[in-house]
Amino acid sequence: MDERRTVKVSKYLSKHLRHQPERIGLTLDENGWVPVEELLHAAARHGFAFSRAELDHVVAANDKRRFTIQGGVQGGIEGDRIRANQGHTVAVDLDLPPAEPPAYLYHGTVARVMDAIRAEGLRPMSRHHVHLSPDRETATRVGARRGRPLVLTVDAGAMHRAGHVFRVSANGVWLADAVPPEFLRLRD
Numbered sequence: 001m002d003e004r005r006t007v008k009v010s011k012y013l014s015k016h017l018r019h020q021p022e023r024i025g026l027t028l029d030e031n032g033w034v035p036v037e038e039l040l041h042a043a044a045r046h047g048f049a050f051s052r053a054e055l056d057h058v059v060a061a062n063d064k065r066r067f068t069i070q071g072g073v074q075g076g077i078e079g080d081r082i083r084a085n086q087g088h089t090v091a092v093d094l095d096l097p098p099a100e101p102p103a104y105l106y107h108g109t110v111a112r113v114m115d116a117i118r119a120e121g122l123r124p125m126s127r128h129h130v131h132l133s134p135d136r137e138t139a140t141r142v143g144a145r146r147g148r149p150l151v152l153t154v155d156a157g158a159m160h161r162a163g164h165v166f167r168v169s170a171n172g173v174w175l176a177d178a179v180p181p182e183f184l185r186l187r188d
């Protein structure tokens with residue numbers, strides 16, 4: 001599968017498993033799962049057909065591990081349902097247990113939003129959680145999607161001790177409801 005096709009399928013999956021499942025007639029369950037066969041048929045009905053092999057490739061090859069396939073074996077195919085690991089704007093409960101975070105986590109952003117972050121901290125905006133990275137490199141890549149990146153250090157250990165709950169998604173992204181400004185530093 002060529003790289004352009006991989007990216008195109010990945011973006012299609014993100015749009016419909018995180019933001020607009022109803023656009024192609026999908027209904028995610030309460031935890032964000034949808035049957036793989038239902039996804040494949042819905043995509044084909046709406047003019048964007050891709051094969052199970054292409055789907056498996058996108059899930060396996062995605063460097064951010066955005067999707068998980070899970071379930072039993074049907075017709076010799078492993079896994080019968082799929083979901084996005086985080087980043088939903090539609091209501092889902094990822095059913096992730098609370099987890100003790102490392103001492104520090106990181107968040108990539110850009111200069112134009114720093115005044116708001118200094119005043120209000122990090123908020124989930126249209127998503128359900130604030131996304132935090134376990135390392136500076138990942139946070140830098142995330143911030144670079146919107147311009148010249150700035151990396152904020154989150155004192156996750158202190159937040160946890162203060163009673164804030166953290167969860168970690170299947171792809172290693174740490175999730176918090178919000179990060180108050182007192183737990184943020186531009187440099188560590």
